[in-house]
Amino acid sequence: MNSTVTFKGIDKVVKNLSLSNQKVRDAIKFALEECGGDLLKEATKIVPLDKGTLQDSGKVSAVKKVSSNEMEISVGYNTPYAARLHEHPEYKFQQGRQGKYLETPLKQNVSKYKNGIVNEVKSALTGAL
Numbered sequence: 001m002n003s004t005v006t007f008k009g010i011d012k013v014v015k016n017l018s019l020s021n022q023k024v025r026d027a028i029k030f031a032l033e034e035c036g037g038d039l040l041k042e043a044t045k046i047v048p049l050d051k052g053t054l055q056d057s058g059k060v061s062a063v064k065k066v067s068s069n070e071m072e073i074s075v076g077y078n079t080p081y082a083a084r085l086h087e088h089p090e091y092k093f094q095q096g097r098q099g100k101y102l103e104t105p106l107k108q109n110v111s112k113y114k115n116g117i118v119n120e121v122k123s124a125l126t127g128a129l
Contacts, residue, residue: 020125027124028071029063031117036060036073038113042105047077048085048093057082075102 040058047055054077061074076082085091089099098104 023124027120031120032073035113036075039075043101047101048097
């Protein structure tokens with residue numbers, strides 16, 4: 001005995017899958033931008049502060065496509081001494097400021113960032129299908 005199943009409208013499914021693929025990429029890009037901005041905001045609260053040069057050098061890069069399945073965003077500070085101050089939490093900074101000013105808020109917020117990315121992707125998929 002044979003059974004036959006006919007699936008009509010496969011062209012629409014393929015089109016929607018193509019659209020959802022781009023929507024997922026866009027959602028991830030948006031979420032990475034949100035996470036990068038939030039990380040910089042949190043780091044700015046604890047970055048060592050004297051005259052504000054280090055704090056004012058904080059930047060979030062544009063999202064880069066690293067490969068067909070990887071994207072990245074960079075958050076950092078650009079002064080000659082930024083890395084040295086970051087890597088020496090034993091230094092005594094004023095007003096609760098500290099070393100590890102990027103690492104600490106990233107570790108504290110990794111679940112929040114992960115959930116933000118997952119929720120953006122879910123939202124994109126829900127809207128695409």
